Amino acid sequence: MPTTESPAVSAVPVEAVKAVRRFNRFFTRQAGVLEPYLGGALPLTEVRVLYELAHRDALVATDLARELGLDGGYLSRILKRFETEGWIVRSPSPRDARQSLLTLTEAGHAAFAPLQQKSREEAAALLAPLPPREREQVVEAMGWIERLLDPTAPRAPTRTVVLRDPKPGDMGWVVQQHGELYAREYGWNSEFEALVAEIVAQYIRKFQPEWEKGWIAELDGERVGAIFVVRKSATTAQLRLLLLTPAARGLGLGSRLTDECIAFARAKGYRKMVLWTNSCLSAARAIYAKRGFELEKTEAYEGFGQQLVGETWSLKL
Template sequence: MNTNHIPLVRGIRRFNRFYTNMLGLLDKHMLNSDFSLSEARVLYEIGQIDDCTSKKLIEELKIDPGYLSRIIKNFEKQGLTYRIKSTEDGRLYHLYLTDQGREILTKLEESSDQQIYQMIVQLQGDNQNELLEGMQRIENALSGESIASGDKFNIRTELRPGDVGYLIHLHGWIYAEECSYNHVFEGYVCKTFYDFFQNYDSQKDRFWFAEVNGKIVGAIAIVGHADKKAQLRWFILHPKFRGMSFGNRLLNEAIQYCGEKGYHNVFLETTEDQRTAIKMYMKKGFRKVAEHKNQTWGKDLVEQTYELNLL
C-alpha cells in the first residue's frame, strides 16, 4: 500500500468504528429484535426489490450465496417469506414476504427510524442538513452513480418533450421521500406547470437542465412577470448529485439571466423546511418578505417568499 494513503485509510477506518458503534452494529441482534444485521437487510431487500430472486440479492448485497441460502431457508421455516417458480425461467424462484414477514419488516423499519431520530433530534436544523449533505457526499464519492472523471456534465436550456414530466416526477418523489409531502403536492406541481405553459414565452422564460451523461439530474427555471419582475421556480437536484456545486451553478445561471434580461426583482416561494436551499438563496442576496401557513400537503408547513433586488 502506498504510504501516502495511510492517513486516509486510517481516517476512514476510524469513522467506520465510530458509526458502527453509534448504530450498535456490533451487537448480535438488530434493534432489540431476533435478527442479525444481515438477516434484517435481506428481509428489507426482499420487500423492496421487484421480482426478487436470490441472484438479485447476491448482486445487491454482495453476500455469500451459501449464507444467503441459509437465511432464506430460515425465513421460510419462520413463515416470513415464500417462493414461486418463475414462469419464464424454471431455474429461478421469485421471493416474497408473507403477511407476517411484512409486519416484522414494518416493525424493524419503525425501530430503525426511531433510532436515527434519537441520534439527530438534539442537532440544530443546520447541523442536521450538514450531516445529511456529508453523508450524501460520501455516497457520491464511493458509489458508481456519482460523477466520475469520464462522466460528462453539462447545462442545457433547450426545452425538450418529456423534460417537464420528469421534473414533476422528481418533485413528487424527492419531496415525499425527504419531506413526507403527500400526493396533493405533486398535483400542485402539475398545476403550476399547466398554468405556466398557458403563457409560455421563450423570450422571457427559461429553463436550465443539469445533465450527467445526457440524463437530467437537476433543473431551475425563470418565469417572467410584468413590471420587470421574475420568478425563480422548480429548483431541484437529485440527491445523489448534491454537494458537487451543481445547484450553485444552476442558481448562478438563473440570476445572471435575470440581469441580462433587465429584470429589476426576482422572487421565489419555498417552505421553511428547505433550509439548505434557503441558505443558498440568502447567500445570493435573497431576503424573506412574507410567509403564511400551509396545511394542504400532508403536514403543517410555513410557506415563505424571498426576494432579490437586482438594481
C-alpha cells in the same frame, strides 16, 4: 550567462515546445485575453479573483493566493480595492485569528454578474459555429489537456455536467421527480405533485421565450436537476421549481442553476426576482441567502399533508 536545463526539460522535442507556444498564441487570441477582458475595466486577474469569491465559501487570502499562483502583495492590493468598492467584507476566521474570511457582498455579486454573463456568451459564441459532435470533441480535448498537465487532478473518470434547454419529456420528468423526492424526503402527499403539474402546464402553455427560460441539468447524460425563470410582471422575475436529485447533490449544481437564473433575469432587464419556498428546505434557503435574497414574508399553513411554513424571498437586481 548560459542557462542550465534539467534533463527532463531538455528531452522535450523543440517541435513540441513550438506547438505549445503556438497553441497559447492561438487561444489567447480566440479568448480575447489580449483585448480589454470581457469588454470591461477589470483585468483578467481581478475578474478571476472575483470568480473565486463568487463561487467559493470561507476563502482566506493565503489560500486564494496559493491556488491562483498570485504574489501575496499583489493579491492584497486587489482585495483592498475590492473592499474600497464595497465588493467584499472580511470576518474573523474561526480556524486562525490571524486570517480573515473573504465574502462577496451583494454589490460584489452585482459587479461580477455581467462579467460572468459576458464570459458565458463569448464561450458560447466560440463553440456556436461547430456541429454538435465537434463541440463535444473540443470539450473532451480540453478536459484531457487539464487532466494530463495537472498532476494534482484526480485520475478518476471525469463527470460531465451539462445545463441545457428543456425538451419534450423533460417537463413530465420534473413533475415526477418533485412528487417522488418530496414524498420520500419530507412526507408530502400527492397534492404537491398536483401543484407542480399545474405550474409546469402553465409554463408550457404560456411560455414567453423572450422573458422566460428553463434549464435541465444532466450529469453523465442523466437528468439530475432543473430550474425555471418565469415572468411575474414587467419588472419582476420569479424563480421556480429548483430541483436536484440525490445523485447531483454536493457538486454545486444548485448554486450554478440559481446563478443562471439570476444572470438571465439581469440580462433581460428585470429589476427584482422573487421566489416562494418552505422553511424546511434548508439547502435551497442557504443558496438563496448567499446570493443576497432576503426573506420578506412567512406564513404558516397546512398543505401537502403537513404543517408547514411558507416563505417569500426577493432579490433586487
